[in-house]
Amino acid sequence: MSEMSVAEALGCAAELAELSDTPRLDIELLLCDVLGKSRSWLFTWPDAKLSADQQERFKQLLTRRMQGEPVAHLLGYRDFWTLRLRVSPDTLIPRPDTETLVELALQLLPDRPARVADLGTGTGAIALALASERPRWQLIATDLNAGAVALARSNAQACHLANVEVLAGSWCQPLSGYFDLIVSNPPYIDPNDPHLRQGDVRFEPLSALVAEDRGMADLCLIAEQARAFLRPGGWLLFEHGYDQGAAVRALLQSLGYVDVRTERDLGGNERVTQGLWRGGKGGIDAQ
The missing domain is CATH 1.10.8.10 (Ubiquitin-associated (UBA) domain)
Known part of the structure; x- marks a missing residue:
């Protein structure tokens, strides 16, 4: 040789x-x-x-x-925000576009004590990035997948971020109390999307990628559940598909969210939508 x-x-x-x-x-x-x-x-x-x-x-x-194996799986890690995170086949590989969600979340709330939930945390990327920038925030991260929960906890420990707690359960189910901000990067790809048979996504769990109702099912469920856990004046912020912006805005408005708007990602695609919850019918007001 x-x-x-x-x-x-x-x-x-x-x-x-x-x-x-x-x-x-x-x-x-x-x-x-x-x-x-x-x-x-x-x-x-x-x-x-x-x-x-x-x-x-x-x-x-x-x-x-x-x-076709993803580089992140070959290396065992992926850099996200300012953090190096371990990855595994149990979770979605963190992507640069999701940093748009992190940036917006940091802009929505001032640098003061706050309770923030990250639903379907996977590697813990979003929760850990926010925790690294806002040490006075209390982050609660949830995931239904036991492997993802273990991985997110391991990443939190490796990044020395003690203000993050990772709980097992589906979306809002493990939560208690009220939150100033709820964020999520849920599955939002249509099960029939041909891109699922191409590239890195072939090696990632389908449960972290696809949702029924043309990719909208989990987005709808989160938007409905979050109203019971947001303080009046709290924000919901989630990532979605490049072609789902209009549908997500209509969804949030129909559920009573206000100040609804969508931001574009690094590629210029509509990627993250936010809505303000003022309390009232459909949710539970903080006492």
Whole structure:
């Protein structure tokens, strides 16, 4: 086996061109993991040679990536916000678009003590990102999947974030008391969507991706349940599909939410909708 240089390894990105939207980045991340080096090191030392063991490990990872396995699963982690989070097949892999939800949540509430719930937390990405920015907030994260609960708890511990509690249960079911903000990135893909048979999502749990009623079922359930746990003046904020903005706005307005608006993600798509709960019929007012 001839020695492979860093530059030659980076050239393997061409083999991923039809599979990945970010072939060069995929290769860089795999190579950094194999070498234990930073991306800047790769560019500084393009002529450096991989050892036989490193070359074999790199080729194994490349083969698995070419078979469609997500880079995050190959590495065992995904960077989100300012955090490095462990991932597993039990959960959705955190995506950059979801940082839009984190940004909006931070803008909605001032930096003061608050109770915030994250429904269907998965890796814990949203709750942990918010907790890292707002140490005076109390975060309650819920998930029905036992593997996700264990993973989110592990990530909270690894990130040294003590203001997050992870509870097992479906959506609002484990909650008690009232919240200033409820956030969620629930399943919102139509079960018949052809994209489910393409790319990384083939390796992620369908339960974290799809919802009945053309992807709207869980969004509807959360919007209905949240009214019983939001303080008057509390916000509901959730991520949804790029083509669901109008339907989600209509849903929230029909349930009595006001100041409803949708924000766009990094790609310019409608992605996160918020609504203010003023209390009254359909919910439970804080005493």
